[in-house]
Amino acid sequence: MTTSTSKSAEGGAPIRIVASSGDVEAPFLEKAESFIRSRTGNEPDWLQRARSKGLEAFRRSGFPHRRVEEWKYTDLRTHISKSDASSSSAGHATQIESSAFDAITLTFVDGAFDRAASSDLTSLSGVEVVMLEDDLGALVERQKHLLCAIDNPVTSLSINGLNLAQARSGAIIRVLPGEALSKPIHIRSVHTGAEISPARHVVVLESGARATLLETNTGDGVKEPALIGQSLQIHLEPNAELSHHRSVGLPDACTLLSGVAAHLEAEAHYAGTTLNLGAALLRQDTHIAFQGEGAIADLTGAYLLNGNQHCDQTIFIDHAVPNCESSQVFKGVLTDRSRGVFQGKVLVAQDAQHTDAHQLSNALLLSERAELDAKPELEIYADDVKCSHGSTAGELDEDALFYLRARGIPLAVAKTLLIEAFVREPIESIKEEAIRNIFMQQVSEWLQNAEVRT
Amino acid sequence: MPAVDETISEVKGLGEKYKYGFETQILSEKAPKGLDEDTIRFISAKKGEPDWMLDWRLDAYRRWLEMTEPKWAMVNYPEIDFQDAYYYAAPKSPEDAPQSLDEVDPELLKTYEKLGIPLKEQEMLAGVRNVAVDAVFDSVSVVTTFKEKLAEAGVIFCPISEAVHTHPELVKKYLGSVVPVTDNFYATLNSAVFSDGSFVYIPEGVRCPMELSTYFRINEQNTGQFERTLIIAEKGSYVSYLEGCTAPMRDENQLHAAVVELVALDDAEIKYSTVQNWYPGDAEGKGGIYNFVTKRGDCRGPNSKISWTQVETGSAVTWKYPSCILRGDNSVGEFYSIAITNNYQQADTGTKMVHLGKNTKSRIISKGISAGKAQNTYRGLVSIHPKAKAARNYTQCDSLLIGDKCGAHTVPYIESRDPSALVEHEATTSKLSEEQLFYCRQRGIGEEEAVTLLVNGFCKEVLQHLPMEFAVEAQKLVGISLEGSVG
Numbered sequence: 001m002t003t004s005t006s007k008s009a010e011g012g013a014p015i016r017i018v019a020s021s022g023d024v025e026a027p028f029l030e031k032a033e034s035f036i037r038s039r040t041g042n043e044p045d046w047l048q049r050a051r052s053k054g055l056e057a058f059r060r061s062g063f064p065h066r067r068v069e070e071w072k073y074t075d076l077r078t079h080i081s082k083s084d085a086s087s088s089s090a091g092h093a094t095q096i097e098s099s100a101f102d103a104i105t106l107t108f109v110d111g112a113f114d115r116a117a118s119s120d121l122t123s124l125s126g127v128e129v130v131m132l133e134d135d136l137g138a139l140v141e142r143q144k145h146l147l148c149a150i151d152n153p154v155t156s157l158s159i160n161g162l163n164l165a166q167a168r169s170g171a172i173i174r175v176l177p178g179e180a181l182s183k184p185i186h187i188r189s190v191h192t193g194a195e196i197s198p199a200r201h202v203v204v205l206e207s208g209a210r211a212t213l214l215e216t217n218t219g220d221g222v223k224e225p226a227l228i229g230q231s232l233q234i235h236l237e238p239n240a241e242l243s244h245h246r247s248v249g250l251p252d253a254c255t256l257l258s259g260v261a262a263h264l265e266a267e268a269h270y271a272g273t274t275l276n277l278g279a280a281l282l283r284q285d286t287h288i289a290f291q292g293e294g295a296i297a298d299l300t301g302a303y304l305l306n307g308n309q310h311c312d313q314t315i316f317i318d319h320a321v322p323n324c325e326s327s328q329v330f331k332g333v334l335t336d337r338s339r340g341v342f343q344g345k346v347l348v349a350q351d352a353q354h355t356d357a358h359q360l361s362n363a364l365l366l367s368e369r370a371e372l373d374a375k376p377e378l379e380i381y382a383d384d385v386k387c388s389h390g391s392t393a394g395e396l397d398e399d400a401l402f403y404l405r406a407r408g409i410p411l412a413v414a415k416t417l418l419i420e421a422f423v424r425e426p427i428e429s430i431k432e433e434a435i436r437n438i439f440m441q442q443v444s445e446w447l448q449n450a451e452v453r454t
Numbered sequence: 455m456p457a458v459d460e461t462i463s464e465v466k467g468l469g470e471k472y473k474y475g476f477e478t479q480i481l482s483e484k485a486p487k488g489l490d491e492d493t494i495r496f497i498s499a500k501k502g503e504p505d506w507m508l509d510w511r512l513d514a515y516r517r518w519l520e521m522t523e524p525k526w527a528m529v530n531y532p533e534i535d536f537q538d539a540y541y542y543a544a545p546k547s548p549e550d551a552p553q554s555l556d557e558v559d560p561e562l563l564k565t566y567e568k569l570g571i572p573l574k575e576q577e578m579l580a581g582v583r584n585v586a587v588d589a590v591f592d593s594v595s596v597v598t599t600f601k602e603k604l605a606e607a608g609v610i611f612c613p614i615s616e617a618v619h620t621h622p623e624l625v626k627k628y629l630g631s632v633v634p635v636t637d638n639f640y641a642t643l644n645s646a647v648f649s650d651g652s653f654v655y656i657p658e659g660v661r662c663p664m665e666l667s668t669y670f671r672i673n674e675q676n677t678g679q680f681e682r683t684l685i686i687a688e689k690g691s692y693v694s695y696l697e698g699c700t701a702p703m704r705d706e707n708q709l710h711a712a713v714v715e716l717v718a719l720d721d722a723e724i725k726y727s728t729v730q731n732w733y734p735g736d737a738e739g740k741g742g743i744y745n746f747v748t749k750r751g752d753c754r755g756p757n758s759k760i761s762w763t764q765v766e767t768g769s770a771v772t773w774k775y776p777s778c779i780l781r782g783d784n785s786v787g788e789f790y791s792i793a794i795t796n797n798y799q800q801a802d803t804g805t806k807m808v809h810l811g812k813n814t815k816s817r818i819i820s821k822g823i824s825a826g827k828a829q830n831t832y833r834g835l836v837s838i839h840p841k842a843k844a845a846r847n848y849t850q851c852d853s854l855l856i857g858d859k860c861g862a863h864t865v866p867y868i869e870s871r872d873p874s875a876l877v878e879h880e881a882t883t884s885k886l887s888e889e890q891l892f893y894c895r896q897r898g899i900g901e902e903e904a905v906t907l908l909v910n911g912f913c914k915e916v917l918q919h920l921p922m923e924f925a926v927e928a929q930k931l932v933g934i935s936l937e938g939s940v941g
Contacts, residue, residue, distance in 0.1 A: 350858065365873035368840065374868040376879070383855035383885040391868055394876040
């Protein structure tokens, strides 16, 4: 069933998760069931049990409805139930070739690990990489726990459950204590249009470890509507540092549901950057849980959308302990009939004194039919904290445009310059030069292709 | 023995049994407990309402039955049993009222004193017997002059129950046109059982010669529970309306659900100021009013303006979002709010600015102060529709936390569907600056006084939008509301 009455801040129906009527979920349930059966005997019991639990969670509530507050602005059910693959345009992102820079490359084709196109996992030092379909006997408890955890306040239990139930593959990565990886780990997801299965990755950085993780999503071959599910569970032990960069450039046939949950122990540092250049519908859930004092999480991102693309950034930062810092800076460029959603929530618990949390969402609306919905939320129970949020939405600054044009720069070039400058901030925060350059190049290409010129 | 005495002695003999019968007699001024269609017919009949009004109420009631209570606000309170309440009570008989101020709760009097309310006025507020409202303003002549002046200008200012009879065409046209009957659970309940409230009509081109206040409207007592206010500003007119007063208000009814509707036609301006100081419950969080209010203004004509200013210090639970629908081109909506919660109070308040017309502008300044174990939430919506070319919004929400057991939350919804619109939102949360407190203390200012001073500074931007009469008292009220929050 689809209900599209938007719930106002004052009136409206109470939040109620409507049990699914079944038509949207049925094929997913069927597929997951037969998949779990096929894995019986091929994987440990604890994983089988967890998969069944995940499937139950999905069976209970199905895909979230718009009446679920976290999904107010993203109508996933209707989107999935629509089966026509109208106006399938190619993604703008350049294929990031693994040869572009030296990395530990893990290639997933349609969700399945492609050993031939990946680095040799047996010759790595400082890091252990195990695939979900491989022998899981060597996993430590923490990895098992993360792999099976579906309870996360941002990603709905049912979506996370479905991901666990259906995940065919995924990288389970563990960086050993004190190791600083010289090469980034690159999880490269390529989609060809064949049947896509969800992936489930786990990354643990043990105390004092340092690593860079790059995730890319491309899929120029996809023509039929495809739902891609990805989950990444991160745990940073004390003093660990992770730079995590994501780039998505998928054609309009794709829907990507991506969930990241990061748990930070004392003095850990997580720096996450996302660059989203599309997918028909892209929902990125990010959950940061502070578990030890002195930890820092910096989240930045840019999204550039055209056509009917819909990009939803939903972030939940849980300041459960004192003395942690978090920041969010997100920039959006919306053209055509695209729609950007930013929902960022910061929760500061009563004990979490001396929290420093900042949140900023800026969006450029460049078309009459583009839409931005922002909900920057603060929930604060501690008094000695510094928390702020800001949100703006508007078009390009006329004075700036005039300034450039007065100096003989054509309108189209002036616009491109200003947009580029606008989205640069989050990308510039990437420390690794090679990755930063690739992201900037993707932005430039998008701008060249985009119809922002008038 | 005269017949009467005989009856009395007989009655005495009946003892217990008759006691209930006797009570029933008093209760005839009250609708029986609970809510059904008969209760609504009773209310309507008591007010001698025409059939169309009764039908309107009944229709609302039938729709209300199918609705459920909203649960999304960040407030917690025990389930309300809507059948365990009275929905109509005639004004109290003088016999029930205190005979003099000596009989009034000394706590209440202390507060009056701190607010600097004159003795006569205190008597009226406490409901002391035989004090006419006129007396408050020294003489009947004030009220008379006041009425004459309004009549001269053509302004209609009367209880809405009176307007139903005297101006049915206006009531029919505008009632429920801003807040539809089925808008939300509490608005629908109000539509079914509303007790009374103000009706204001400002004719074309008239600038209302004085600030209108519920203070002046005789017949004011006991309309608090389900108040219904309707203000219509015709083309080019102006009115400033004051609701409530700074003095603490006690009420036996725990549930309050008011509806306020404002209509501003072309070039008209309405300024609506509220000071809400209903009983917040004691320091342990027992008792207190549940205040579920729906307030909305409709800038129907071009160049119209609606400005809400509110100082919310009372009630155990507040649920209130004075909103503006900016329909006319170039119309302006403003929302200035101070919400103070202390002890166990909970407030979930904010505004909605719905931009529909071209060049519409809105401004939101919200100051939330949370102390003790209170929870204070700003919840607001700014919505820019595709036709609202060059719309402009500026929002600033600041929260101040006093003590480490309270909470301050901000939940803004921003929806922009027009590229030429500019929407800005800023929010901060901080605690009372220890340096500033120290500075004041060092200069010999007592701790509570210093807190009051600093909080008043924090709220200054909003306080200056209150009409003069309110501003001075509101400043004192800020201090009183925060009593016991430090040290």
